[in-house]
Amino acid sequence: MKFSANLSMLYTEHDFLDRFAAAAADGFGGVEFVSPYDDPPQVVAEAARASGLVVVLFNSPAGDWTAGERGCACQPGQQARFRAEIDRAIDYARALGCPRLHIMAGLVPEGVTPAEAEAVFIDNLGWAAERLAGAGVVGLIEPINPIDMPGYGLSRLDQAERVLAAVRHDNLRLQYDVYHMAMMGEDVVTQFMRLLPLIDHIQIADRPGRHEPGSGGIDFPAVFAAIRSSGYQGWVGAEYLPAAMTSMGLGWRERA
Ligand SMILES: O=C(O)[C@@H](O)C(=O)CO
Numbered sequence: 344m345k346f347s348a349n350l351s352m353l354y355t356e357h358d359f360l361d362r363f364a365a366a367a368a369d370g371f372g373g374v375e376f377v378s379p380y381d382d383p384p385q386v387v388a389e390a391a392r393a394s395g396l397v398v399v400l401f402n403s404p405a406g407d408w409t410a411g412e413r414g415c416a417c418q419p420g421q422q423a424r425f426r427a428e429i430d431r432a433i434d435y436a437r438a439l440g441c442p443r444l445h446i447m448a449g450l451v452p453e454g455v456t457p458a459e460a461e462a463v464f465i466d467n468l469g470w471a472a473e474r475l476a477g478a479g480v481v482g483l484i485e486p487i488n489p490i491d492m493p494g495y496g497l498s499r500l501d502q503a504e505r506v507l508a509a510v511r512h513d514n515l516r517l518q519y520d521v522y523h524m525a526m527m528g529e530d531v532v533t534q535f536m537r538l539l540p541l542i543d544h545i546q547i548a549d550r551p552g553r554h555e556p557g558s559g560g561i562d563f564p565a566v567f568a569a570i571r572s573s574g575y576q577g578w579v580g581a582e583y584l585p586a587a588m589t590s591m592g593l594g595w596r597e598r599a
């Protein structure tokens with residue numbers, strides 16, 4: 344199995360650009376992160392190159408994260424901003440040689456119905472899927488559980504399936520986050536096997552607590568067995584909050 348270290352959650356004891364080397368030293372093969380945008384593309388690319396790791400995924404610009412922004416793809420009236428943000432992400436993807444982009448839906452604005460937000464999301468995703476295809480980058484959407492991210496525009500699995508079916512573009516796929524699936528009450532293994540043709544990236548953390556696999560109640564032996572038997576060839580992102588120092592909590596990889 345190919346594991347990538349999510350540098351937005353792992354190795355936060357180091358500055359962002361130093362996390363690449365830390366992940367390499369611990370034997371990861373790839374890295375992913377929410378935001379490379381605080382540094383110029385070439386600077387992030389150089390950190391990745393020096394570490395010898397491949398960048399497998401990052402997110403479209405979320406806006407001001409500390410102010411609560413989570414992207415704008417589902418927000419009416421934000422089409423120009425959304426398109427500019429996808430083009431900015433493509434610049435980074437090119438510099439980083441990264442083949443995947445998680446397109447953040449954003450929070451549903453006050454006064455906008457969920458149906459209106461979903462229609463805007465579908466419209467923007469159709470444009471983005473095509474634009475990203477031209478750059479050789481796969482677009483991904485990820486349902487995020489509503490307890491951790493209340494008000495987010497994509498908070499259920501059935502909604503993600505409906506959106507993917509409506510956009511109907513080969514270049515738009517599903518980011519399957521095992522932790523969010525469990526938090527949403529889904530049967531993690533059954534849904535993974537059913538949705539396999541749509542999935543282009545997996546992320547893992549245990550529930551509750553969002554710590555290392557094996558720290559909570561998700562049946563990770565079954566999850567890893569399912570991933571192995573499925574023939575899934577993609578990356579599995581370690582996207583959890585380390586219970587202590589990141590390097591001390593990597594024993595789960597030997598049991599995977
Ligand atoms: O699961 C998550 O939270 C992430 O994958 C993400 O991209 C947004 O926070």
Ligand SMILES: [Mg+2]
Nearest residue numbers: 485520546582
């Ligand atoms: Mg995730």
